[in-house]
Amino acid sequence: MNAPLKIARLDASQSDFSQHLDTLLAWEGVSDKGVNQRVEEIIAAVRARGDAALIEYTARFDGLDVSSMADLTLDRARLELALERITPEQRTALEFAAERIRVYHEHQVQPSWRYTEPDGTILGQQITPLDRAGLYVPGGKASYPSSVLMNAIPAKVAGVREVVMVVPTPRGEINELVLAAACLAGVDRVFTLGGAQAVAAMAYGTETVPRVDKIVGPGNIYVATAKRSVFGQVGIDMIAGPSEILVVCDGQTDPDWIAMDLFSQAEHDEDAQSILLSPDADFLDAVEASLNRLLDGLERADIARVSLENRGALIKVDNLEHACEVSNRIAPEHLELSVADPESLLSQIRHAGAIFMGRYTPEAVGDYCAGPNHVLPTSGTARFSSPLGVYDFQKRSSVIFCSPEGASELGKTASVLARGESLTAHARSAEYRIKP
Template sequence: MNIQTLNASSTDFDQSLADLLAWDDVEDSSVNQTVSEIIQAVRQHGDAALLSYTQEFDQWEASADNLVVEQEQLASAWDQLPDEHSKALKVAADRIRHYAEQQKAQSWDFVDEMGNTLGQKVTPLERVGVYVPGGKAAYPSSVLMNIIPAKVAGVSQIVMVTPTPKGELNALVLGAAWLAGVDKVIKVGGAQAVAALAYGTETVPRVDKIVGPGNIFVATAKKMVFGQVGIDMIAGPSEILIVCDGKTNPDWIAMDLFSQAEHDEKAQSILVSLDEGFIEEVKASIKKLLPTLERSQVIKASLEGRGGFIYAETKEQAISIANKIAPEHLELSVDNAEQWAEEIEHAGAIFIGRYTPEALGDYCAGPNHVLPTSGTARFSSPLGVYDFQKRTSMINCSKTGASALSDTASILARGEALTAHAKSAEYRKING
């Protein structure tokens, strides 16, 4: 297998790294056109359009009567899960919830020296829509990761939409949704489901924010309804950057690279090694282990197309590469990994030390597995309780406090030629 290898000390390294990372999601104008039409139709015709698209794309006899999954059906999906699965889901859910609870922001206020009370009120979003892909890419773990933080925030109604190709439901997904505390599950998907959540139909309640991953139609629809509702990030292909000092078992590192690569041909797995010989050891492990894996074809395509080995001579080089990439997942498989972690400025999640493979974080460590991709960790954060809370500024001026502030407001308002602002402030001046 041919995986690109770079040397961080070579003169053309910056350009080679940029080429390795380059990812331009081609905008498809025919997709834009289709999605825009679907949104317009659902906005205008509600359920009628939603049902017709669902019949056409998902190929089952969707009707207003059979679109919603009854709560008893969710409960029964949960009850019928193999013990092993329900136990594992429960462990994961408890840990995700416990971590999320630390993120919950509280309201606060203070009284200034003039007697004015200033504060910030934190409230949950009222209604949230969670998109869950159907078919092959239906992941119960993602159901937990998307619903639980909303639940912890105190969202009143969590509506999950999921396509059911040929009417088939995924029992693990339903069970996970039940465990996470979903309020309503509706069997619709694609751009039509996003449109329904954004504008509301007879069956689908209009929500305030839509989260969750989906294909290009779903992502495009989310972008288009952004502003009408809130959305989470638009995710690019998943990526991992592993930094290793050469002292971890090379089989472990190979398998950690595989675990990212198996998602998808476009996924990116990169190893930065401080030991040049270790790269060869990992290559040998890859050769040995790849044939043992079910998804070896996907892994091979991903590693050859977008994978990479980088030899870095120094810790400084390695840290600088990590901060430059701002990876979604960063594994620090080195001695004194905690110290390394302190120097990382940009990453979605940091997996610290040889005993913290990404896979543990993907399922049950506690932190969310919905993370910023493609370098967007420079400015965005993992999905969290804060995505389901909003803030309102609270201003309560006392009579003397308002009077004391009125001069300042008036001067600044007149500086901006906004006289009504100035007068509105001046009216509150005592003897003004």
């Protein structure tokens, strides 16, 4: 029998709660100088030596010796083969999830628009997709076909011409599910590359790997550091921290359900965070008992234990409105409103990556097949960030067409403001269009 789980118990009404919460939420995910230096060296090498550097790093870090980039390139036929190799049950699940994700993201598509003013001046916005997007997918045993669907499908729905995927295959380990997901999602090219070198290749291009416009997808600290480093050269989705779940419960949901919902994030890794808010102290006790009883039945019990003991918490709040206040302070990646009337709380939630409504909506369905994207802001960044979506793979260009009358009228205002800024050429450029 393992020792009882030591998960933090907090009371949000206590005077020192804010201090305890800050300590609980603190996350130092910033790369140290050593990581930064190694990543910069790798990026510089890839920029200087292209494919040769990629082959060298693949041998060093992935234990895979190859003679050319052709050995690290998978064509469309190989993806289709993977789709045939997986089990019928797996293929059905992937296809079902892919269709739901596609349908949801099709609702995010925005058309270009314009309007005409009385004098004939036309203003608007033209929305165009990126030319090429790059998708980073973790490889080996830590493979997530669901992430392939969530990253590639919105890009395709947005109209991106080419989606390039990189996935490391340490010691030649290939995950057929990942390749099958790439096939279903419409990925165009796959390179079996990983780490900072793969990010550098997509950011700057090599003889074989094409340069992309934006890089999306999760990775380890070296991948995250590389994405941060190449930002500006290319776009990136976000710098993601550990996975998080915050559950708000009125005390009426089965405590086993809530315990397993908390485990669903805690099993990701030791730094993941699972927090429960409830006004019912007895319910918190019941959930703690469920956590202890169910923990040993998890395949990743050791990871979940460390996560819950280091970063988890059961927090007593005054009422559900108070829970919403605390939730907004946390700005969680995943928020479950496991209450009788979640709709009544929704308007009070200002910061959350994804909101799961009611007792029958576990976060796990969002990870795989509900439809909305599971690439979400973490570490409090839901205060200013949004889930990955079609809009991340599109650009918006302003459209301005001046009629002669409109140019004359606008030119008068532009002239005054330009001369006020001592920009004479600006002013005169506008003044040329003013009718006498």
